[in-house]
Amino acid sequence: MLRYAARNHAFTPAVELAIEGAVLWRVDGAGPPQAIALAAVREVWLEFCPTRPERNRYRCRVVLAGGRAVEFFNRTYRGVYDFHDTSADYVEFVHALVAAIASSSSCRFVAGADGGRYALSVAGFLVAVGAVALVLVFALTTGLWWLVLAKAALIVFYLPAAWGWLRRNREQVFAPNAVPTDVLPRA
Numbered sequence: 001m002l003r004y005a006a007r008n009h010a011f012t013p014a015v016e017l018a019i020e021g022a023v024l025w026r027v028d029g030a031g032p033p034q035a036i037a038l039a040a041v042r043e044v045w046l047e048f049c050p051t052r053p054e055r056n057r058y059r060c061r062v063v064l065a066g067g068r069a070v071e072f073f074n075r076t077y078r079g080v081y082d083f084h085d086t087s088a089d090y091v092e093f094v095h096a097l098v099a100a101i102a103s104s105s106s107c108r109f110v111a112g113a114d115g116g117r118y119a120l121s122v123a124g125f126l127v128a129v130g131a132v133a134l135v136l137v138f139a140l141t142t143g144l145w146w147l148v149l150a151k152a153a154l155i156v157f158y159l160p161a162a163w164g165w166l167r168r169n170r171e172q173v174f175a176p177n178a179v180p181t182d183v184l185p186r187a
Helices: 087-104 115-142 145-168
Strands: 002-006 015-020 023-027 034-037 041-048 058-064 069-073 075-079 082-085 108-111
Touching: 002 069, 002 075, 002 087, 015 069, 015 087, 041 087, 041 145, 058 087, 115 145
Parallel strands: 041 108
Antiparallel strands: 002 015, 015 023, 023 034, 041 058, 058 069, 075 082
C-alpha cells in the first residue's frame, strides 16, 4: 500500500492518502477513513501552480463522478510561510495513482489548467504587462526614476515565474504511461 501525507493549507487538516488495489483511501482524522473507488474517478488534473511563498508548488486534482474532488500538493503546510517540500514522495505517489486509476477506470488525464482559466490567465498576464509598460512610461516622463527602478526589479523577479506558469499549464490530455514532466516537480 503506497501512502502520501500532506496538509494543503491552514484551514484543512492533514490528510493521508493511500492506494490499495482499486481503492484510494483518504484519512483526515475528522471521521472514519473514506474509501474512494478508483472506477469512480472521471479526471485527473496535474498542474504547476506556484504562489509567492511557494514557487515550486504542484497540484494533483482527482475529480470523481458527481464533481467532488480530492486534491493534494507536493508540499505540506506547517505554519505561516512554512512549507515542507515532499516532491519526491509526491512524484512517486502521482505516478502510482495515475497507473492505478488507468487500470481501474476510463478516466481523462489532463496536464495544465482548464482552457477557460488558462485564457483568463493569459489575458491577465497581457493586461499586467501593459499596465507595467504604462507605469514605466508615466514614471519616465514625470522624472520618477526610483519608481522605474522599483518596477523594473518587480518585472525581473516575477516575469519568469508568470511565463513559466503560462508555458507549463497549457491544457493537454496525456496518456497514463507518459505523464508530462512540466507538471511534476523535480524529485
